[in-house]
Amino acid sequence: MRPFYLLLKISLNISFRLFYKRFLVLNSHKEFFGSTIYVSNHPNSFMDPIMIGSMNRPIVHFMTRSDVFVWWLKPTLWAAHMLPIYRQQDGTDTKGKNSDVFKKVNQSLKMGRNILIFGEGFTDDTPIRGLKPVKKGPVRMGFGALESINWSKKIYISGIGISYTDRNTIGSEFVLNNGPKICLNDYKEAYQENPNRVINEVTKRVEKDMQNCIVYVANPKRYSLLENIMQITRKGYNHPNHDDSIPLLKRFEYSRELALWINANVTDESTEILALQKDLDAYFNLEKRMKVQDRFVVAKKHPELINTLNNWLYLILMWPFAIVGFIHGFIPYIIAKKVTEKIMRRKVFWGSVKMMLGKLIGSIYNIPIIIFLTKWYLPHWSLGVLYYFMVPVLWRLSYEYAHQFMEIRLKSKMKNVDLSKFEEKRADLEKRIQELIPVA
Structure with missing residues (x-):
């Protein structure tokens, strides 16, 4: 595991606990490494891979759209365990480029690493309680890896289901549900006799497992x-x-x-x-x-x-923390919100991009503030470091404070509506x- 991946796994785990009110990770596989191809549904664009990477126990390498691998981002993407996957619309020689990528995938699976790929291929603009047909690529990739190592190691495939109550709203909830592992080696004889039939059969089995992991409406x-x-x-x-x-x-x-x-x-x-x-x-x-x-x-x-007692108690008890959180978080929040909504036309990207951009801007924005406070008001630099890592919690309290204030206004208004x-x-x-x- 690369150090940057570990840093992201820890820090994003904390971010998700602040972004979402409640969450569950069900049937998580215990092994960090296990030569497993994880196939997930894709309801929330950028949020899905970082959620699985940070909240699920297994360490994964992500199959990622090649168009994000611009030259200046490649070192960061490599450090975050990302591998490019080339599509027909990505230009010429996609088959040759993917061949090189699959060699890296085969080597990773041979060494016991895990691969994460999104079987639906893309995210819908309108949230759905369903699952689009799962592509054959992940299963084909697994059998290709087995052929490349002459079936000398066990390789598995497993479905994952992610379900959000609301994919872009702070304070919503999610369930990350892991399906059973399927050992592809068990299909060796059948695969050698008829590869296409077995690929179709295993793909359907993975798709069924994924349906069982989510709230699934067929029609x-x-x-x-x-x-x-x-x-x-x-x-x-x-x-x-x-x-x-x-x-x-x-x-x-x-x-x-x-x-x-x-x-x-x-x-x-x-x-x-x-x-x-x-x-x-x-x-x-x-x-x-x-x-x-x-x-x-x-x-x-x-x-x-419509009772406002709890709302008022929150306002009375939390105002000092809310003011401090407002100072640290308001400007990064506004910048992240404005930039995201301007450059991202599809709203499905808003939640994940706002969270990541706000995290980045807030981390940089608060460094000089913490240095100033540490130098003039705190007795030791270690308290400054501790305070720095408390800033996201304080910002979340200030966000909730604003929400409670708006709740009081709305409840008061609705009391008079027939x-x-x-x-x-x-x-x-x-x-x-x-x-x-x-x-x-």
Whole structure:
């Protein structure tokens, strides 16, 4: 493991704990090294590889789009365990260039290292609760490595599933779920007899494992049905509308079970459920147009959702830390936000780029501040170093402070809004869900 990779693994692990409110890593493989090709879904662009690299136990080498390997970044990318993969749109001789890369992959797997590749190939602009067809490349790569070493070492392949409640929002949640390892050596005789058939078979097996690791809806037409049912029941894997007292694992499992029921039972002939889906879409679209958050509609049943006591307590108790965090973090946050939203046209990149850019700018911006404080106010330089590493925590407190202030304003405003029509419609939808969907 290269030192820069280790530094990123430790520091990004801390960053994720500040960015996300809750997270789970399920079924993590215990070995740091294991000659395994990890194949992941790709719901969140840059966030996915750095999350797997920092939160999962195994140490990986990343297969990365070749167009990011500009000359001045190559040393950093090499230090971060990244290998280029060339696509047809990347210019001439992609086959020859990939051949050289695959030789490095074969050598890495032979030496016990792990490879991470994203089987879907790209990230959708609109979040989905599904999985696009997994490409054959990772499996082909594994068997190619075995052939290159004459099947002398065991090489494995394993699916990974990443699920976000909201991929770009600070304070959201995620689950990183690891599938079982598949030993490719077990297919030796079948592969030597018919390589294409075995590659297809193993790819389908990996794809099925990946589906089992996420909240998976097979038909894209049913994405909104799942999402809206989760919002109405408040038991599912939705960020703005969920019951925070339910553990994340239970919400994740509930959502997977609900998705499986939809896959098995909802067809184009399911008239009552399709009518329900249409009405759910209309209800939440109306809320969006009227700028009404669904938590205020259910506030009569759950008055804690509009209670401001906890918000006020946070403001009263945390203001000194929030001011300090504001001084250290506001300017880096604003610069990272403005630059990212200007240069990144696709919003799917915003969360990861803002986090990484804010981390970089904040690290540089705060060095002279810490040096000044250490020289004039702190008794020893070690306290300055400790303070420097506390800055991200203080910034997160200041961010939350601003959020609590806005929450008080919003709750006060919504107390005077008549939501009776929404309440009636929501009650009807909830009743229909309970009648039609037994697992809801």
